[in-house]
Amino acid sequence: xxxxxxxxxxxxxxxxxxxxxxxxxxxxxxxxxxxxxxxxxxxxxxxxxxxxxxxxxxxxxxxxxxxxxxxxxxxxxxxxxxxxxxxxxxxxxxxxxxxxxxxxxxxxxxxxxxxxxxxxxxxxxxxxxxxxxxxxxxxxxxxxxxxxxxxxxxxxxxxxxxxxxxxxxxxxxxxxxxxxxxxxxxxxxxxxxxxxxxxxxxxxxxxxxxxxxxxxxxxxxxxxxxxxxxxxxxxxxxxxxxxxxxxxxxxxxxxxxxxxxxxxxxxxxxxxxxxxxxxxxxxxxxxxxxxxxxxxxxxxxxxxxxxxxxxxxxxxxxxxxxxxxxxxxxxxxxxxxxxxxxxxxxxxxxxxxxxxxxxxxxxxxxxxxxxxxxxxxxxxxxxxxxxxxxxxxxxxxxxxxxxxxxxxxxxxxxxxxxxxxxxxxxxxxxxxxxxxxxxxxxxxxxxxxxxxxxxxxxxxxxxxxxxxxxxxxxxxxxxxxxxxxxxxxxxxxxxxxxxxxxxxxxxxxxxxxxxxxxxxxxxxxxxxxxxxxxxxxxxxxxxxxxxxxxxxxxxxxxxxxxxxxxxxxxxxxxxxxxxxxxxxxxxxxxxxxxxxxxxxxxxxxxxxxxxxxxxxxxxxxxxxxxxxxxxxxxxxxxxxxxxxxxxxxxxxxxxxxxxxxxxxxxxxxxxxxxxxxxxxxxxxxxxxxxxxxxxxxxxxxxxxxxxxxxxxxxxxxxxxxxxxxxxxxxxxxxxxxxxxxxxxxxxxxxxxxxxxxxxx
Numbered sequence: 060x061x062x063x064x065x066x067x068x069x070x071x072x073x074x075x076x077x078x079x080x081x082x083x084x085x086x087x088x089x090x091x092x093x094x095x096x097x098x099x100x101x102x103x104x105x106x107x108x109x110x111x112x113x114x115x116x117x118x119x120x121x122x123x124x125x126x127x128x129x130x131x132x133x134x135x136x137x138x139x140x141x142x143x144x145x146x147x148x149x150x151x152x153x154x155x156x157x158x159x160x161x162x163x164x165x166x167x168x169x170x171x172x173x174x175x176x177x178x179x180x181x182x183x184x185x186x187x188x189x190x191x192x193x194x195x196x197x198x199x200x201x202x203x204x205x206x207x208x209x210x211x212x213x214x215x216x217x218x219x220x221x222x223x224x225x226x227x228x229x230x231x232x233x234x235x236x237x238x239x240x241x242x243x244x245x246x247x248x249x250x251x252x253x254x255x256x257x258x259x260x261x262x263x264x265x266x267x268x269x270x271x272x273x274x275x276x277x278x279x280x281x282x283x284x285x286x287x288x289x290x291x292x293x294x295x296x297x298x299x300x301x302x303x304x305x306x307x308x309x310x311x312x313x314x315x316x317x318x319x320x321x322x323x324x325x326x327x328x329x330x331x332x333x334x335x336x337x338x339x340x341x342x343x344x345x346x347x348x349x350x351x352x353x354x355x356x357x358x359x360x361x362x363x364x365x366x367x368x369x370x371x372x373x374x375x376x377x378x379x380x381x382x383x384x385x386x387x388x389x390x391x392x393x394x395x396x397x398x399x400x401x402x403x404x405x406x407x408x409x410x411x412x413x414x415x416x417x418x419x420x421x422x423x424x425x426x427x428x429x430x431x432x433x434x435x436x437x438x439x440x441x442x443x444x445x446x447x448x449x450x451x452x453x454x455x456x457x458x459x460x461x462x463x464x465x466x467x468x469x470x471x472x473x474x475x476x477x478x479x480x481x482x483x484x485x486x487x488x489x490x491x492x493x494x495x496x497x498x499x500x501x502x503x504x505x506x507x508x509x510x511x512x513x514x515x516x517x518x519x520x521x522x523x524x525x526x527x528x529x530x531x532x533x534x535x536x537x538x539x540x541x542x543x544x545x546x547x548x549x550x551x552x553x554x555x556x557x558x559x560x561x562x563x564x565x566x567x568x569x570x571x572x573x574x575x576x577x578x579x580x581x582x583x584x585x586x587x588x589x590x591x592x593x594x595x596x597x598x599x600x601x602x603x604x605x606x607x608x609x610x611x612x613x614x615x616x617x618x619x620x621x622x623x624x625x626x627x628x629x630x631x632x633x634x635x636x637x638x639x640x641x642x643x644x645x646x647x648x649x650x651x652x653x654x655x656x657x658x659x660x661x662x663x664x665x666x667x668x669x670x671x672x673x674x675x676x677x678x679x680x681x682x683x684x685x686x687x688x689x690x691x692x693x694x695x696x697x698x699x700x701x702x703x704x705x706x707x708x709x710x711x712x713x714x715x716x717x718x719x720x721x722x723x724x725x726x727x728x729x730x731x732x733x734x735x736x737x738x739x740x741x742x743x744x745x746x747x748x749x750x751x752x753x754x755x756x757x758x759x760x761x762x763x764x765x766x767x768x769x770x771x772x773x774x775x776x777x778x779x780x781x782x783x784x785x786x787x788x789x790x791x792x793x794x795x796x797x798x799x800x801x802x803x804x805x806x807x808x809x810x811x812x813x814x815x816x817x818x819x
Contacts, residue, residue, distance in 0.1 A: 074430055074457050077351050078320055078344060085340060088321035088477045097313035100127035103134075103155075107162045109191050110155060124311030126151045132305050133283065139305040140251060140284035140296035145449025147312035150185060150249070153283040157245045158190050161216050169245040170269075170280070171219040174253040179219040180400070182249070186217050200224055212236060222254075222262045223557055225269060230508055231552045233272045240276040251286040252442055254299060255488040255727045256759045261557040263299050263492035264501035267518040270301070272508055274518075287446045289727070291487040298490040301518060315456045319448070319481060322463045323474045332789035337465040338364055341435045342371035344461060345413060348431055349387060350380045355413040357433040358447045362417055362599055364435065365389050369415040383412065390416040418443065428452075431459040437470045440727045442485040468720040468779060471791035475782045479775075486727045489760030493522055495529065496757035502526055503535055503551040511536075511543040563611070567596070570604060570614040579613070582685045582756060585659045586626045586799075588613040589678055592662065593624045608681070622673055627661040628799030632736050632750050634743050635686065643769055644817055646692045650766040653689040653752060655734065658682040663801060687734075688758025690766040693746040698816050704739075707747060709806030710813055711737035713793040714776070715749050716802075717810070718765075720795070721775045722751065726764040731797060733761060777814045780807060 080086040099121040102114060122130070125143050132139045133156035141152045161167045173179040179198050186196040197215035199208060201224070211218060212235065220229075229236055246269070248254075254262040273280055284296050284304070296304040322344065324335040341357060345368065348355045359365045369389040376384040388411055390402050405411045418438060432451035438444055444462070452458025462480075464470035473480040492498060502519065505511060516523045527543045530536040536543045545551070556564070556578060563581040565588060568574070577596050579588055584606070587594055592603040594615055601615035632653045639650040659680050664673040699707060715737040719730055734754045741748040753761045765772050783792035788807040795802060 072351060074353060074459060075318055077347060077353065078322075078459070078461065083322075083344075085322050085324060086320055087323045087474060088319075090319045090321075090477060090481060092314075092317040092319060092481075094316045095314040098124045098311035100124045100311070103127070103130055106155070107159045109162055109193055110158055110189065113189055113191055122151070122155075123148055125307055125309050126155070126311070128309060129153070129283075129307045130155055132307060133281065136281065137305045138282040138284075138296075138300070138302050139307050140286060140292050141307040142286045142288050142292040143308065143310035144288065144312065144314070145446055146452075147310050149285040150182070152307065153245075153247045153249075153285060154186065154189055157217070157247060157283065158186070158194055160244055161194050162190065164244065166242045167216065167244040168239050168242045169217045169247065170225075170243060171217060171247045171249065172225070173219060173221055174250050175221075178250065179221065181403075183219055186219075199228075212239065222265050226261075226265045226504070226555060226557065227552045230265075230268050230272050231504065231550060233275070233508060237276060240273050240278055243273050243276075243278045243280045246280045246282045248282065248284045248299070251284045251296065251299065252289050252488050252727065255295075255490060256732060256761070257497070257755050258558055259299065259488065259490040260492055260494050260497045260759055261501070261555070263301075263490050264498060265557070266300050267492070268501060268505050268508065271505060271515060271518045275509055287442050288485050289442055289488050290484045295488040295490065298492065301492075301520070315452050315458060317448075317452055317458045317460060319477075320459065320461045321474055321477055322461055323471075324464070332466075332783075332785045332791060334464075334466055337435050337463050338367045339371060341368045341433060341463050342375060344433060344463065345372045345387075345415070346375035346379065349376060349383050349413050352383070352412060353431055354409070354429045355431040355433065356429050356447075356450050357413065357415045357435065358438065359415065359417060359435045360438065361595070365415045365417050368435065372413075372415070386410070386412040388414050390414045418447075428456060430457070431461065433461040433463065435463045436465050437462075437467060437473070439723065439729050440486050441480065441483055441724070442727065444480070445485070466790040468717070468791055468793075469723065471783065472721075472775075472779045476778060479778075483724070486723070486725060487764060488727045489764055491758065491760045493520065493526075494757035494759060495526065496755075498522075499526055499530055500551065500555050503530060503545060503549075504555060506536060506543055506545040507549075507551050510545075513541060565606070565611050565613045567594070567601075567613045567615055569601075570616050576601065576615060580755070581611070582683060583754070584613065585657075585680050585683060586628065588615075589626065589659055589662065589680060591624065591664075591676060592626070593618055593622065606680075621667045622664045623667055625663045625665060625796070625801060626659045626678075626799060627663070627801060628657050628659050630655065630657045630734075630736050630799060632656075632689070632691075632741075632752070634691075639766060643692070643773075644819070645695050645698060646817055648690070648692045648766065648769055650688070650690050650763060652686055652758075653691075653750065654684055654686050655736075655752060656682055656684050657799070659799075685756045687753045687756055688760075688762045689750050689752035690762040690769075691744075691748055691750040692769075693741075693744050693748050694813065694817075696746070698813060699747070703809055706806045706809050707739045708737070709804035710809035711739065711747055711749055712800070713780070713788060713805045713807055713810035714814060715751070716793050716795040716798065716805070717776045717780050718749065718751055718772065721772060721779055722761065722765050724775060725768045725772055726761045728759075728761050730795075732759075773814065773818055777811070777818060780811055780814065 129141050129152035157169045183196050194216050196217040197211035199211045199220040282300050293306045324340045345357050373384045388402050429451040432448045434447050448460030464474045559580050564578045565584040567576040588603045594601045594603050600618040602618040603615050605614040635652045637651040641648050661677045663675050715735045719733050719735050732754050734752050736750045739747050780792050788805045
């Protein structure tokens with residue numbers, strides 16, 4: 060401990076000299092990024108006087124060029140999406156034209172959508188300041204008291220809400236909102252990249268329902284979107300809204316000097332290639348920065364990790380700089396709104412030197428100028444990583460971005476290939492609003508709002524009649540005089556969870572308090588909620604104690620032990636339909652729909668931080684089936700030497716794991732959103748075959764992205780396995796934390812040979 064403390068002692072250092080390879084052997088890459096001057100354009104001459112006065116009072120004498128471009132596009136009446144860097148002033152891109160319009164049209168209304176409550180609360184203040192209080196703005200979400208909701212509905216001209224409230228509270232009761240929809244001129248969608256996968260596919264349907272109800276009242280609002288940088292911003296905006304869009308992406312904001320540091324914890328077990336805990340190393344780095352009074356934000360992937368890093372950092376500071384320990388705070392979901400506001404204000408004012416946060420602070424909440432952003436573990440997408448690093452440094456100030464890796468395959472891939480991270484195009488956001496498991500539910504909700512008609516293809520596309528007829532066959536809709544009517548008096552929107560593609564869900568209940576912890580799709584409930592499973596939810600650990608298959612209820616209790624569980628599954632795939640096929644070198648490549656059959660037959664208990672097996676238990680659960688989208692390819696027998704046939708299952712299995720690990724680099728998803736299966740002989744292809752499929756019923760576009768980016772995907776997979784220093788496979792390359800066969804068998808050497816042959 061004394062040697063560790065000694066690392067914190069010494070003279071004060073400039074920012075770029077605090078965390079260096081000379082002082083910390085864990086620093087494996089230190090990469091400077093160039094600064095950039097800002098490019099300005101003039102304030103529009105026809106800007107409303109109230110806005111012009113507020114900008115002048117704030118010392119704003121010009122706009123960045125992307126802000127001015129957004130103004131010009133909006134003035135032409137076009138829908139747009141602006142995608143520029145963090146802290147580049149994207150809010151001004153939509154706030155100026157919206158407030159200008161509301162100031163000129165005194166009955167006009169605007170609807171702002173935010174993915175989090177905290178972000179909506181933060182934006183209310185900005186709107187009121189910019190309009191000098193003339194435009195009344197209000198938040199309408201689950202925390203809004205009933206009386207305040209009525210006031211917001213009747214008086215707020217800028218209403219800030221979330222997709223859930225629009226779906227379940229506004230659209231089904233649109234008659235109460237008649238004046239609002241009649242005067243709706245603008246719809247703002249901030250942080251549009253957050254609407255992807257299952258959630259994004261739901262939101263795309265909600266927005267189509269919103270456009271339809273607005274049209275019923277004679278309104279055609281202008282849609283203004285803002286997003287972090289993604290590779291398919293224009294297509295994503297079109298997929299979300301169903302509208303033609305203009306892209307604004309010429310970022311004119313300045314960038315100060317920035318360094319990116321890659322930190323790799325040391326190996327503790329060379330045989331297993333297991334490294335020291337990334338939370339311990341994060342605490343060490345954070346304590347060093349706080350001791351130098353450097354304003355820092357540290358991002359972790361879970362609430363538990365945030366609390367752990369915070370506690371370890373405080374313990375280190377008590378030994379080296381006890382007076383600074385109180386200037387550090389955690390920030391995560393689960394705190395009350397007042398607690399979160401208090402932390403944000405203390406950070407903004409400079410009272411706090413550092414905060415340890417989950418991604419709740421990743422989005423654009425204004426917490427003032429920060430010097431350093433630490434990311435502990437890969438946050439799931441390159442876009443999120445840059446979003447987090449972008450929280451540090453504003454304007455021309457210096458900033459530091461640190462990435463602290465763990466054992467995860469992607470994290471170690473980036474450590475070994477830093478330019479693959481820094482120079483890589485950000486991922487594409489995947490959305491499929493036509494997914495029948497999602498789309499059909501929203502058509503029922505739309506029919507409740509107003510009978511569906513042939514002309515509604517304007518909103519729901521050419522597949523409207525087919526989807527409506529599916530619901531007629533199930534007895535949910537009836538067709539009469541060219542329209543589809545909802546049968547019964549149900550309230551369909553109340554049954555739609557925007558975070559799930561399945562209507563078959565288990566409710567998770569804390570057996571000690573009776574509180575509802577959350578829900579889990581039935582397709583994955585057996586894997587995550589079987590009796591004895593350690594279940595993670597919002598960063599907290601629970602032990603599953605009961606799974607009621609008939610009542611669709613899982614009982615859990617808080618869990619504090621030091622182990623995790625891995626289910627053992629027996630899986631199979633059956634090809635249902637083939638949509639696309641092509642060749643890639645010697646391979647045949649396919650995209651289509653498959654039925655996935657899976658039975659959980661047992662589970663392992665494994666000590667956290669190691670591969671030590673503490674016990675194995677058997678389970679007796681029924682086989683589950685679901686239909687989803689898959690990419691698959693067959694391997695010709697001529698690529699396989701006769702003397703390696705016995706090793707083929709291990710090679711295919713290793714390739715499957717590595718492919719799943721790398722697919723999130725192409726689609727904005729997590730490896731837990733993806734499933735896979737490999738077999739030396741598939742009953743339908745009659746060849747060695749690897750399937751990689753969407754882990755959600757109906758699919759959300761992840762496998763499709765892999766099909767269209769197959770060459771890049773394969774090259775990344777080869778680089779991942781080839782560059783890992785382990786001999787026979789480890790968590791940093793071909794082992795998977797979600798493997799249903801407990802990572803058996805795996806053959807790294809043959810997987811490399813096969814991949815090289817495929818790419819040659």
